[in-house]
Amino acid sequence: MTRRSVLLGTGSALPRRAVGNAELAKMVDTSDEWIVERTGIRNRHICGDDENTGTLAIAAARAAVAAAGIESESIGLIVLATATPNQTFPATATLVQDALGCNGGIAFDVAAVCSGFLYAVSVADSMLRTGMAQRALVIGAETFSRILDWNDRTTCVLFGDGAGAIVLEAQDVAEDGPGILANRLHADGAHNELLYVDGGPGTTATVGHLRMKGREVFRHAVVNLAEVLGEVLDDVGLSSKDIDWVVPHQANQRILDATAKKLGLPPERVVVTVDRHANTSAASVPLALDVAMRDGRIKRGDLVVLEAMGGGFTWGASLIRI
Ligand code: UT7
Numbered sequence: 001m002t003r004r005s006v007l008l009g010t011g012s013a014l015p016r017r018a019v020g021n022a023e024l025a026k027m028v029d030t031s032d033e034w035i036v037e038r039t040g041i042r043n044r045h046i047c048g049d050d051e052n053t054g055t056l057a058i059a060a061a062r063a064a065v066a067a068a069g070i071e072s073e074s075i076g077l078i079v080l081a082t083a084t085p086n087q088t089f090p091a092t093a094t095l096v097q098d099a100l101g102c103n104g105g106i107a108f109d110v111a112a113v114c115s116g117f118l119y120a121v122s123v124a125d126s127m128l129r130t131g132m133a134q135r136a137l138v139i140g141a142e143t144f145s146r147i148l149d150w151n152d153r154t155t156c157v158l159f160g161d162g163a164g165a166i167v168l169e170a171q172d173v174a175e176d177g178p179g180i181l182a183n184r185l186h187a188d189g190a191h192n193e194l195l196y197v198d199g200g201p202g203t204t205a206t207v208g209h210l211r212m213k214g215r216e217v218f219r220h221a222v223v224n225l226a227e228v229l230g231e232v233l234d235d236v237g238l239s240s241k242d243i244d245w246v247v248p249h250q251a252n253q254r255i256l257d258a259t260a261k262k263l264g265l266p267p268e269r270v271v272v273t274v275d276r277h278a279n280t281s282a283a284s285v286p287l288a289l290d291v292a293m294r295d296g297r298i299k300r301g302d303l304v305v306l307e308a309m310g311g312g313f314t315w316g317a318s319l320i321r322i
Pocket of ligand 1: 029031035155217281
């Protein structure tokens with residue numbers, strides 16, 4: 001028997017308002033053709049005044065707890081990945097904790113931008129396996145619409161809002177049983193200036209806007225993602241042929257295609273939601289995972305790899321037997 005963090009359930013939430021490419025073409029000099037051809041994005045969801053990172057995170061968390069079939073009071077740990085918290089502090093995780101009525105346990109946010117969910121999964125997995133909690137909620141929740149420069153066509157067409165959540169439980173399982181098998185995380189601060197926000201509480205005392213040199217980020221993403229996927233597979237002595245599903249960060253259809261090709265993975269094993277959600281940063285992996293769990297593609301026993309890359313740069317991958 002071995003101690004593992006086992007996935008009990010998933011959930012997600014999207015803002016009510018869907019925004020198609022044609023609507024953006026009325027605001028900036030862009031077109032549906034350009035956006036679809038360069039990114040694969042057709043639609044994204046954008047928060048209204050009464051929606052925010054906290055409301056989305058709470059809705060996703062409730063859905064994950066319901067899917068897990070547990071009482072929310074039994075959650076002892078909440079790790080929430082976001083670059084767009086409701087407030088500078090307290091951590092948005094504590095808002096979720098209070099809404100779900102699991103007060104008294106551990107709750108904090110992690111900031112690793114688009115790979116935040118991978119960082120959060122890895123931290124929660126370590127804490128569960130060392131006995132700091134029995135059950136954890138791991139959430140990725142974002143409202144990038146609030147840090148976009150809506151006059152900058154090179155960024156505003158790429159992102160959307162949303163949240164995804166998973167419930168993990170520490171269990172003693174057989175060697176070939178379910179649970180998280182491997183996590184790998186990386187960061188390289190030398191690339192700060194390629195993807196960043198031009199403000200913050202400790203510098204400008206403002207929220208700032210997202211800035212990105214897209215072409216360079218793209219190049220690094222394909223190389224780093226293929227490498228980190230290889231690392232988690234090597235950790236457990238498996239190869240890409242053993243993977244049932246890849247649930248990648250949803251930044252660009254061309255990045256998904258190029259990474260799958262580099263690893264020799266058929267495109268039909270890659271879960272794609274970038275067309276309908278756009279890039280939801282830390283929310284994109286758990287959102288895509290929830291979609292594929294609920295539509296029945298991902299089943300118990302499947303070997304699933306999660307991966308993401310984002311600002312920092314940060315990147316990482318997790319390998320899970322469902
Ligand atoms: O989530 C974190 C990780 N982020 C990513 O992984 C994003 C990675 N990067 C990308 O996905 C792509 O680089 C982009 C989608 C951002 C851009 O695609 P690209 O094929 O790299 O285009 P480009 O930046 O090289 O721009 C090509 C042209 C430029 O015009 P010129 O200089 O060739 O005349 C841009 O000004 O496309 C122009 N352009 C646009 N045209 C219409 C840039 N944005 C737009 C737009 N509509 N929205």
